[in-house]
Amino acid sequence: MSLTWEAVIGLEVHCQLLVPQKLFCGCPTTFGGVPNARTCPVCLGLPGALPVLSREAVACALRVGAALECVTRATSIFARKHYFYPDLPKGYQITQYEAPLLEFGGLDIDTATGVRRIGIRRIHMEEDAGKSIHTDAGTLVDLNRAGVPLVEIVSDPDLRSADEAVAYLKALHEIVRFIGVCDGNMEEGSFRCDANVSIRPAGSPVLGTRTELKNLNTFKGVHRAIEYEIARHAHVLEEGGAVVQETRLWDDAAGRTRAMRGKEDAHDYRYFPEPDLPPLRVDADEIAAARASLPPLPAEIRRRYVEELGLTAYDAGVLTSEPALVRWYETALTHHRNAKGLCNWLTTELLGRVAVGELETCPVTPAGLAELVALIDDGTISGKIAKTVFDGMFESGESPGTLVETRGLRQVTDTAAIEAAVREVLEANPTQLAQFRAGKVTVRGFFVGQIMRRTGGTLNPARVNEVLDRLLAPTDNRPDES
Numbered sequence: 001m002s003l004t005w006e007a008v009i010g011l012e013v014h015c016q017l018l019v020p021q022k023l024f025c026g027c028p029t030t031f032g033g034v035p036n037a038r039t040c041p042v043c044l045g046l047p048g049a050l051p052v053l054s055r056e057a058v059a060c061a062l063r064v065g066a067a068l069e070c071v072t073r074a075t076s077i078f079a080r081k082h083y084f085y086p087d088l089p090k091g092y093q094i095t096q097y098e099a100p101l102l103e104f105g106g107l108d109i110d111t112a113t114g115v116r117r118i119g120i121r122r123i124h125m126e127e128d129a130g131k132s133i134h135t136d137a138g139t140l141v142d143l144n145r146a147g148v149p150l151v152e153i154v155s156d157p158d159l160r161s162a163d164e165a166v167a168y169l170k171a172l173h174e175i176v177r178f179i180g181v182c183d184g185n186m187e188e189g190s191f192r193c194d195a196n197v198s199i200r201p202a203g204s205p206v207l208g209t210r211t212e213l214k215n216l217n218t219f220k221g222v223h224r225a226i227e228y229e230i231a232r233h234a235h236v237l238e239e240g241g242a243v244v245q246e247t248r249l250w251d252d253a254a255g256r257t258r259a260m261r262g263k264e265d266a267h268d269y270r271y272f273p274e275p276d277l278p279p280l281r282v283d284a285d286e287i288a289a290a291r292a293s294l295p296p297l298p299a300e301i302r303r304r305y306v307e308e309l310g311l312t313a314y315d316a317g318v319l320t321s322e323p324a325l326v327r328w329y330e331t332a333l334t335h336h337r338n339a340k341g342l343c344n345w346l347t348t349e350l351l352g353r354v355a356v357g358e359l360e361t362c363p364v365t366p367a368g369l370a371e372l373v374a375l376i377d378d379g380t381i382s383g384k385i386a387k388t389v390f391d392g393m394f395e396s397g398e399s400p401g402t403l404v405e406t407r408g409l410r411q412v413t414d415t416a417a418i419e420a421a422v423r424e425v426l427e428a429n430p431t432q433l434a435q436f437r438a439g440k441v442t443v444r445g446f447f448v449g450q451i452m453r454r455t456g457g458t459l460n461p462a463r464v465n466e467v468l469d470r471l472l473a474p475t476d477n478r479p480d481e482s
C-alpha cells in the first residue's frame with residue numbers, strides 16, 4: 001500500500017544587516033578585504049574585551065520585525081551559545097535564545113492554491129562567525145566576518161512543498177532588500193537559508209522526524225534539496241526504516257544531501273544569558289519609528305501598478321524585481337504619466353542594454369526616457385524613429401528633444417508634404433502603379449516601403465496610409481499616369 005505523504009517544512013534564514021559596523025565593536029562590516037584586517041580585541045574574542053551593542057543594528061532588526069508584522073519584546077536577552085570551532089574565537093556566539101527581540105509575525109506568499117500566510121515564529125539578533133578557508137596547506141581562519149550583525153528569521157513549519165519554501169524565501173528576500181536592511185547577496189552569504197524538513201502521512205497531526213539541511217545558497221538549490229529530502233524520507237519510511245534526526249549538507253553538484261553531524265539539541269550549546277551585556281530594552285518610540293520608516297513593500301507596489309496604473313501582473317512583477325528598478329520607474333513616471341509606455345521602453349529597450357545595477361550611471365535618465373515616450377505620445381516622432389532617438393540618447397547622452405531637432409527626425413504630419421512624397425513615389429514607379437491598377441493589390445506594400453525609405457521614416461504612418469489610399473482610389477486625385 002502506498003501512502004500519500006505530506007511535507008512539513010520550516011526555514012531559518014540568516015540575513016546580514018546593512019549597517020557599517022559590527023554588532024559589538026566598531027570594525028567595518030564590508031565584505032572581503034585583507035584577511036583579519038577588520039578585527040579588534042572584541043571581535044577577536046581576546047580576554048577582557050567587552051561587547052557594546054550597536055543601536056543602529058537594533059533599529060535595522062526592528063525594521064525587519066515591522067515589515068514581517070512581528071510583536072517586539074520590550075526587553076530581550078542576549079545569550080551565549082557555546083560550540084568549539086576555529087572561526088569562533090570566543091568559543092561561543094552571542095545570540096538571543098529564550099527572549100528574542102521579535103516574535104509571532106507572518107508573511108503572505110502566493111501558492112498554487114492562493115495566498116497563504118506563513119507564520120514567523122521568531123527573529124533574533126546575533127553575531128556572525130568568522131570563516132575557515134580550507135587549503136592544501138591546511139585550514140586558514142579569517143575573522144573579518146566575526147561579529148557582523150545578523151538577524152535569524154525562523155518560520156513556523158507551515159510550508160508544505162519545495163515550491164512553497166522557495167516562494168516564501170523569495171518573498172522574504174524581496175522584502176529585506178526593499179526595506180534596505182540587507183543587500184540579499186546570496187553568493188557572499190548575506191542571505192542564507194537552512195531548511196527543516198519532515199514528512200508525515202497526509203492528514204496526520206503528528207510531526208515526523210526532521211532533518212536540517214544546510215548549505216543552501218541558491219533558490220534552485222533550496223528547491224532541489226527539499227525535493228530530494230522529501231523523496232529520501234518517503235523512501236526510508238516506505239522501506240520500513242526510520243528517519244534519523246541529523247544535520248545534512250546539500251551537495252549541489254551531486255544533487256544529493258549527505259549526513260554532516262548527528263542530533264543536536266539546544267542543551268548541547270549550554271545557552272546562558274550573556275553576562276557582559278545588559279538586557280536589550282526597546283521603547284515604543286523606537287518601534288513606531290521602525291514602522292514609520294518602512295517604504296511600500298513589493299507586494300503592495302505590484303497591486304498598485306496593476307490596479308492604478310493598469311499594468312499587467314507580469315510587468316508589475318518585472319518592475320518590482322529590484323528596488324532600484326522601482327525607483328527609476330517611479331522617477332520617470334513623475335515626468336510623463338504613460339505607465340505602460342514607460343514600462344515597455346524601460347524593461348525591453350533599456351534593460352536589453354544595461355543591467356539593473358548600471359541604471360544609475362547609464363546615459364539614459366528617467367527624465368530622458370519620459371521625454372522620449374512623451375514625444376511618441378504627442379505624435380512628434382513615430383515609434384520607429386523613437387528607436388533611432390533612443391540609440392542616440394544611449395550613445396551621446398543628449399536629450400531626445402535635442403536629438404529630434406538636430407537630426408531632423410521630427411515626424412511630418414502635414415498632409416501637403418506627405419501627399420507630395422506619396423505622389424513622387426507613385427510617379428517614379430509607373431510599372432508598379434500599372435500592376436496595382438490591374439488588380440495586384442500587394443504592390444501597395446511596396447509603395448509604403450518606398451515612401452518610408454525616401455523620407456527616412458519621418459512621415460506619420462497613419463497619414464501616409466490615408467493619403468496613399470486616397471491617391472490609389474479609382475476616382476479623383478490620381479497622379480498623372482501617362
Ligand SMILES: [Zn+2]
Nearest residue numbers: 025027040043
Ligand atoms: Zn572588532
